[in-house]
Amino acid sequence: MTNAMPVLVREEPARHLDHDGLWKKVITDLFEPFMLFFAPDLYEQMDWSKQPDSLEQELKRTFPVKKGTKYTDKLMKVHLQDGKEQWILVHVEVQRDKEDDFAERMFQYFYRIFDKYNQKIYAIALLTDADRSFHPTSYDYHFHGTNLTYAYNTYKIWREDEETLLHSNNPFALVVLAGKYALKSEKNADDRYQFKRRLFDLIIRHKNYSRENTTSLILFVDFLLAMPEEMDQKLQGEFSSKVEEEVSLMHDTSFPDPPTFKPVFEKLRREEEEIKRQNTKEIAEVMLEKGYSAQEIIEITNITEDELEEIKNQN
Structure with a gap:
């Protein structure tokens, strides 16, 4: 068993x-x-x-x-x-x-x-x-x-009591609070903006959350408390730099990026791709030095013939 x-x-x-x-x-x-x-x-x-x-x-x-x-x-x-x-x-x-x-x-x-x-x-x-x-x-x-x-x-x-949720150290308390705020602000965009702002601030300020948990909370709150685009942009200006420091790209790629912080996730993804490209380039350079054939390098690293030729010329 x-x-x-x-x-x-x-x-x-x-x-x-x-x-x-x-x-x-x-x-x-x-x-x-x-x-x-x-x-x-x-x-x-x-x-x-x-x-x-x-x-x-x-x-x-x-x-x-x-x-x-x-x-x-x-x-x-x-x-x-x-x-x-x-x-x-x-x-x-x-x-x-x-x-x-x-x-x-x-x-x-x-x-x-x-x-x-x-x-x-x-x-x-x-x-x-x-x-x-x-x-x-x-x-x-x-x-x-x-x-x-x-x-x-x-x-x-x-x-559920709001104060109890606010004082909990469990990240899922903020999930419940977001659900409560979503109900309370269904017909009032201004209230929703304030609730969403409060939740983002709570998530980012809580230093005991892992990057993965922080990212999941931001995704959930951003989609659940949907607002007009101009309001999202206002929050984007206030929180983007802080969110960029705290989130992780290790989330389900089938799920879209959060509307408020889509530019942040796109920037992080570009930076991640550039790091991967540089790492692949370094691996290809080492393989060239060790005498691997062009075909072997291409098959192992998935780089193109043009990219490999560029690496050869740089060396």
């Missing part, structure tokens, strides 16, 4: 903005602080020296969806320190409308995973909607003496 446990991240169809992709990415990128934030006791049992394993394809086979329906699901195995294997179901609800069948669907996901894998399951629903009356915490079934109650963990972002 392997020492691992899987995590499911499921998200509802997005409207206008790809909330699904945003939440999936930030939970994946900040998975360790995510678990510490929501399940500190369980977090202590995990072996974080081992990389969580993605089970994306297995999840798709377990949860086929109807044609035309978009779900962003993620299943991961996470290793434990005690040698036991456990499955974790994390259901992230980003649909902002009330759904009457939500609790039933949570139960369906539970019994399908349990039936397929026969492992323990930790389930949590993150409710990111603004409906204060919508907070389902269990599924109940009763029929002529047959009774069942399935209770699961829930977290309502709208209800």
Whole structure:
């Protein structure tokens, strides 16, 4: 038996903005602080020296969806320190409308995973909607003496205390705060600007965040709190130099650069390409000195014949 446990991240169809992709990415990128934030006791049992394993394809086979329906699901195995294997179901609800069948669907996901894998399951629903009356915490079934109650963990972002989030050292607290600010500023661009500015300042000033975590937070905040272009440009002028010092390019390249700091990421990418080009040139020079043939150098370094000829002429 392997020492691992899987995590499911499921998200509802997005409207206008790809909330699904945003939440999936930030939970994946900040998975360790995510678990510490929501399940500190369980977090202590995990072996974080081992990389969580993605089970994306297995999840798709377990949860086929109807044609035309978009779900962003993620299943991961996470290793434990005690040698036991456990499955974790994390259901992230980003649909902002009330759904009457939500609790039933949570139960369906539970019994399908349990039936397929026969492992323990930790389930949590993150409710990111603004409906204060919508907070389902269990599924109940009763029929002529047959009774069942399935209770699961829930977290309502709208209800979380802002001061508590602001004073937390966990980077995922800022993810939750961003979700709360997005709801509070849906109809007020000026408020959104101030919230976004505050979040950028908090992210950049927190020196204990890794470059990767800082980058993930900036991406999430920038896309979630979408604003008119002129407002983004104003923040760009204020924060670009600071962001350039703190971010990393080690993020999913299939995800676009953040709108406010797109010039920063483009500049860093150009600089990275130039460093790679110089390194390749130096390798080619060493290979020439050691007597490698032109064909061998081209195959190993992927430089062109013209580039190799230029190196020869410079030497």
